[in-house]
Amino acid sequence: MASSSSWLDIDEASEFSLANLPFGIVSRAGCWEEPRPAIALGTYVVSLRDLAERNGFAECPDAIPHLAVFTAGSLNNMAAIGRPFSQTLRTYIRDLLVTDTPYPHLLRDNHELRSSAIQPRKECQMHMPMEIGDYTDFYVGLNHAYNVGVLFRGPQNALQPNYTHLPVGYHGRASTVRISGAPVRRPRGQILPMPGATEPIFAASRKLDVELELAAFVCRTNGTDGRPIPIAEAEQYIFGFVLMNDWSARDIQAFEYVPLGPFNSKNFCTTISPWVVTVDALEPFRCDSRIDAARTQKLLPYLDERRATGRRSFYDIRLEMVLTPAQQGNSGLRKAHVVTNTNAANLLFSFPQMLAHHSVGGCEMRVGDLLGSGTISGPDTGSMGSLLEITENGKTPLTLGEGISRCFLEDGDEVNIKGVAGQLGAYVGFGDCSGIILAANNE
Amino acid sequence: MASSSSWLDIDEASEFSLANLPFGIVSRAGCWEEPRPAIALGTYVVSLRDLAERNGFAECPDAIPHLAVFTAGSLNNMAAIGRPFSQTLRTYIRDLLVTDTPYPHLLRDNHELRSSAIQPRKECQMHMPMEIGDYTDFYVGLNHAYNVGVLFRGPQNALQPNYTHLPVGYHGRASTVRISGAPVRRPRGQILPMPGATEPIFAASRKLDVELELAAFVCRTNGTDGRPIPIAEAEQYIFGFVLMNDWSARDIQAFEYVPLGPFNSKNFCTTISPWVVTVDALEPFRCDSRIDAARTQKLLPYLDERRATGRRSFYDIRLEMVLTPAQQGNSGLRKAHVVTNTNAANLLFSFPQMLAHHSVGGCEMRVGDLLGSGTISGPDTGSMGSLLEITENGKTPLTLGEGISRCFLEDGDEVNIKGVAGQLGAYVGFGDCSGIILAANNE
Structure with a gap:
């Protein structure tokens, strides 16, 4: 995790810096009708479902067998894979989003995927991140x-x-x-x-x-x-x-x-x-x-x-x-x-x-x-x-x-x-x- | 509910008499692999799923739009239809099981369905009847x-x-x-x-x-x-x-x-x-x-x-x-x-x-x-x-x-x-x- 800046425009005062990358469940009327897993970065939201559906995890071999978890309406199945997986995932997403990303073709330079997978956070609706048991x-x-x-x-x-x-x-x-x-x-x-x-x-x-x-x-x-x-x-x-x-x-x-x-x-x-x-x-x-x-x-x-x-x-x-x-x-x-x-x-x-x-x-x-x-x-x-x-x-x-x-x-x-x-x-x-x-x- | 006896052999000391007909979730190795809704009568269990899959609800118009609830692994969806539905359902199942059933062809005289839908209770495994929220x-x-x-x-x-x-x-x-x-x-x-x-x-x-x-x-x-x-x-x-x-x-x-x-x-x-x-x-x-x-x-x-x-x-x-x-x-x-x-x-x-x-x-x-x-x-x-x-x-x-x-x-x-x-x-x-x-x- 060398680079500390993103090709997305992130305010240095944002609580959702590249050092954070929290997970949540979001929807957006008109484009993300079904709630889906996402991460927050600055004023943006990056949909993991849309990444998964359009080859965005191609350079993350650990994620390939688990792409189905990114279409769920809660984070339960994703979290259940285990802490090492969440860690790998978060590091990989950071790699996609940093200025000098090792995989520029997957997202940074892929304007079709950028326009479908990244939305302004203020346009999105948040949902319960997990289905709570007890x-x-x-x-x-x-x-x-x-x-x-x-x-x-x-x-x-x-x-x-x-x-x-x-x-x-x-x-x-x-x-x-x-x-x-x-x-x-x-x-x-x-x-x-x-x-x-x-x-x-x-x-x-x-x-x-x-x-x-x-x-x-x-x-x-x-x-x-x-x-x-x-x-x-x-x-x-x-x-x-x-x-x-x-x-x-x-x-x-x-x-x-x-x-x-x-x-x-x-x-x-x-x-x-x-x-x-x-x-x-x-x-x-x-x-x-x-x-x-x-x-x-x-x-x-x-x-x-x-x-x-x-x-x-x-x-x-x-x-x-x-x-x-x-x-x-x-x-x-x-x-x-x-x-x-x-x-x-x-x-x-x-x-x-x-x-x-x-x-x-x-x-x-x-x-x-x-x-x-x-x-x-x-x-x-x-x-x-x-x-x-x-x-x-x-x-x-x-x-x-x-x-x-x-x-x-x-x-x-x-x-x-x-x-x-x-x-x-x-x-x-x-x-x-x-x-x-x-x-x-x-x- | 006139008749008080069943064409199934029910001991008069059974706590699962025709007056009871409780609902549960059962499986049986070799025939009912997936847990399914059922009712208990005497030493028997009657599977609602198997009734539903083989025309057993033909004379219960209220049940026809809801047959999917009988394939679930819990009673939640069935119960959620409401008390009047549970009441209708229980009355109908009793009608199928009484000696002078109005629908003898559906179950009593349908030996194929009897053999698939009715099993000895002692051979069955019970499961949690409902998925508990709180x-x-x-x-x-x-x-x-x-x-x-x-x-x-x-x-x-x-x-x-x-x-x-x-x-x-x-x-x-x-x-x-x-x-x-x-x-x-x-x-x-x-x-x-x-x-x-x-x-x-x-x-x-x-x-x-x-x-x-x-x-x-x-x-x-x-x-x-x-x-x-x-x-x-x-x-x-x-x-x-x-x-x-x-x-x-x-x-x-x-x-x-x-x-x-x-x-x-x-x-x-x-x-x-x-x-x-x-x-x-x-x-x-x-x-x-x-x-x-x-x-x-x-x-x-x-x-x-x-x-x-x-x-x-x-x-x-x-x-x-x-x-x-x-x-x-x-x-x-x-x-x-x-x-x-x-x-x-x-x-x-x-x-x-x-x-x-x-x-x-x-x-x-x-x-x-x-x-x-x-x-x-x-x-x-x-x-x-x-x-x-x-x-x-x-x-x-x-x-x-x-x-x-x-x-x-x-x-x-x-x-x-x-x-x-x-x-x-x-x-x-x-x-x-x-x-x-x-x-x-x-x-």
Whole structure:
């Protein structure tokens, strides 16, 4: 991968640089009616299906037996071939797209194929990248868990006894995972109308919140007999990453969650960014966890990644949450506010550790399973991944300038989560992970 | 449906009487290589695919446009046509099978079709009846929730404040739902080695338990926008019922479940019976809940089924749990013990209420979703649906005669759940829901 420029015109500020090349599923009215696998580069989308149908993989012998996966409406079959294949594929596509491509005749100088296989990204519609089998959401953002624990139980008992021993998680709802742009209907449910009340009312949530997360798609199964995934192998089960917003209705959650965990407070919608950023693209950004090591107990061997691999498997990804309130300011414009700046390394356990734990008791993992990190918060003000923390459960409103403030989300508010690693000219970003709040249904 | 006998020889004690006719997915080596939809009658299985391929639906005009659903490897597409179709289909198949069938030429007197479409059930292999989208497990067996609450929090706080207001439930793991007969590997996980310990060990579960449940398969979607399902319509979303054993590792559960609910303690295996007993077959056994009405709060309108429909939507299904310990008794034989006798009407909320609650906040339900009731216990000794209750969390061993006793399950133990409604000659039963415990994996 010598060349760092493409014969396509790529802005050096693009989060979809040649260093990224994430996979997604796209369609475009009038030319790509059926959703198909593609990669993003700058303001363009390159269709793998169209490459496959017009000899574009001629110099990629590994791809020849697998061309059928590029006509599918999800990335599952492609991802299932395995990490080495995704790696080869991504390198080959980069080779097609760099200025001094070794295969100029295949794409760069093939104007017929260029015009069919490459489209402007803004004209394309995105689709769910994977068919999700099961969706699991972990809770390994220690700062978030601590902040929430302090709010509800005080600093002495903020973290539960199990918290530092294992990646706490729960099974989420796969049917309502949506890609960026899908609107989010405010849920209604059973809510205690005031502190101390014992009779719930049925009402629209008044505490609709966000949860800033990173999530991984699984590309390999451990089999129907649920072979525990050894920590040293776990990374080979990860296809890539997306951003996630696990929208949460805090008032519904408060009443329902004992003793079996969140249910209707979460299952109305979970938003993900549509491009899957590969583990390979994030390779240069490996780092240690930013959680103070003193907070980590001695781990049981099945979770001891450091001993097993020596690898650092957290990522230095800068994350931000952008809130655009429904109201116009004095200027007459809706204005976006960055309300959170944090980093994906603020996690207590890595994704390989989550996978090792998830499967240790015999749980079958399948291609397309989605694992969320849980809310990612930094250690200080301005780095918190939920309004619950930012506003101390609504006690301290967040000022958004010009007389606009928020305790929780209002109808018409839009939230976007952004994530980027790397430097100008070689950014590795995720695209948008946004949703706008619609008013609750009427009775 | 006048005739109550079939030209097939059906034992009057069979749980698969003409009054039942449940749907399942079967294969048979040498003749039905590909799994296919079928119904069970007595000791026979009737393949819908083979009927469809050889003119068997000639007198069922409603089925003609839908014959393709009978070649599928799951019941999803068939169920998705809707409850009226399943009803028509079941009536028609009964018409083909009764002694005085109106269409003798189609099957009874068509020896070629009889020999291809009808096989002995014991020669057939069962498969998962539906492709499960999401699996949700509720907790609406009030006696169970109360018994467990007493064990852990005492009688004053046995039920949480939300318990009588809404059907408490959690998202389960769809990937490890298995049909009867699949062995159950004892899970390993993090366990506190003794009361009061703070450091978990990694070990095979010592408290492997059963949960006797009834479960429903969903046959209709409320759409990607998650339209709340009105309580009056909810029953139309239910295709039919199976028995379920939600195997649970109580020691893993005790350490992991705060605050997000059970995870590895449940996700290693959930067993269901393979035949889906239709809502129509259970129609004669509708009844009221057996839970003391005084324990039910005034319900919010979206859950008030009685007001909305006047229907009684619990079922008088006799349930039993049979434990066959690994050890031989003095006789040299392994002996089965009925350890629980209970009834499916021991639920606080009905399945339509569960669906109305599940969707009220905007959760999309999909065809093939599976909803478990939670453990069903009666009010007294001998009617409890888990060993946790029967042995008071291991304090009072269950004697199984001849010097054999159990606190929790041991390797080689087999548990079967049975369920039957109705009377001799017209039993409506579920078949087996069994699993045998395999030793935990080695390190």
